[in-house]
Amino acid sequence: QVQLQESGPGLVKPSQTLSLTCTVSGGSISSGSYYWSWIRQPAGKGLEWIGRIYTSGSTNYNPSLKSRVTISVDTSKNQFSLKLSSVTAADTAVYYCARDLLGSHDYWGQGTLVTVSS
Amino acid sequence: QSVLTQPPSVSAAPGQKVTISCSGSSSNIGNNYVSWYQQLPGTAPKLLIYDNNKRPSGIPDRFSGSKSGTSATLGITGLQTGDEADYYCGTWDSSLSAGGVFGTGTKVTVL
Numbered sequence: 001q002v003q004l005q006e007s008g009p010g011l012v013k014p015s016q017t018l019s020l021t022c023t024v025s026g027g028s029i030s031s032g033s034y035y036w037s038w039i040r041q042p043a044g045k046g047l048e049w050i051g052r053i054y055t056s057g058s059t060n061y062n063p064s065l066k067s068r069v070t071i072s073v074d075t076s077k078n079q080f081s082l083k084l085s086s087v088t089a090a091d092t093a094v095y096y097c098a099r100d101l102l103g104s105h106d107y108w109g110q111g112t113l114v115t116v117s118s
Numbered sequence: 119q120s121v122l123t124q125p126p127s128v129s130a131a132p133g134q135k136v137t138i139s140c141s142g143s144s145s146n147i148g149n150n151y152v153s154w155y156q157q158l159p160g161t162a163p164k165l166l167i168y169d170n171n172k173r174p175s176g177i178p179d180r181f182s183g184s185k186s187g188t189s190a191t192l193g194i195t196g197l198q199t200g201d202e203a204d205y206y207c208g209t210w211d212s213s214l215s216a217g218g219v220f221g222t223g224t225k226v227t228v229l
Contacts, residue, residue, distance in 0.1 A: 039218075046120060046206065046221070046222055047163065047206055047208070047223070048220070052218070060217055061217065102169075103150060103210040104165060104169070106168070106174060108163055109162065
């Protein structure tokens with residue numbers, strides 16, 4: 001059974017860079033034709049797709065966030081990561097990592113709350 | 119801002135049926151598979167339907183999905199109190215601004 005777990009600081013100051021890591025267990029991040037995604041959800045609001053990465057390193061990003069987002073993968077650690085720069089209060093949200101198979105997200109992490117505040 | 123539109127809420131009594139619509143365009147629903155997710159309060163979303171109408175292992179057949187043109191529909195029959203949750207559709211958008219997209223979300227209330 002594949003499991004995903006987000007980790008990283010729960011509090012980030014405005015203008016700084018948000019950094020999160022997703023650790024995949026129960027299977028190799030390199031096996032199968034999967035993308036690995038980041039999705040976020042502000043409190044009381046809907047889901048927003050941030051971007052995804054293939055184990056080859058190929059990425060796709062949400063156009064509205066593209067200038068600030070970097071997603072990377074470390075196959076040796078079975079992890080992938082998210083960096084979001086120049087954060088503001090609008091970036092406060094629960095951040096989820098998920099496995100993406102042809103656009104369907106079948107496994108999700110439990111989510112981690114990141115608050116942007118000084 | 120979501121490009122997929124869902125009704126904010128639907129409700130029905132236990133045992134009844136509800137349907138949730140998801141309206142998009144030719145660049146997303148019209149040319150890509152649709153997924154549906156259930157989000158119980160305080161938890162991560164859970165995949166209910168993929169490839170428009172397929173259920174992952176363990177999802178009861180009370181949940182069904184369909185797609186026609188640029189719209190998709192999730193149906194829930196035999197409504198249970200445990201079905202009270204937020205439901206989201208999702209797909210890929212193949213426009214110049216390509217990327218994943220989710221619906222606005224629908225709150226299902228069991229009366």
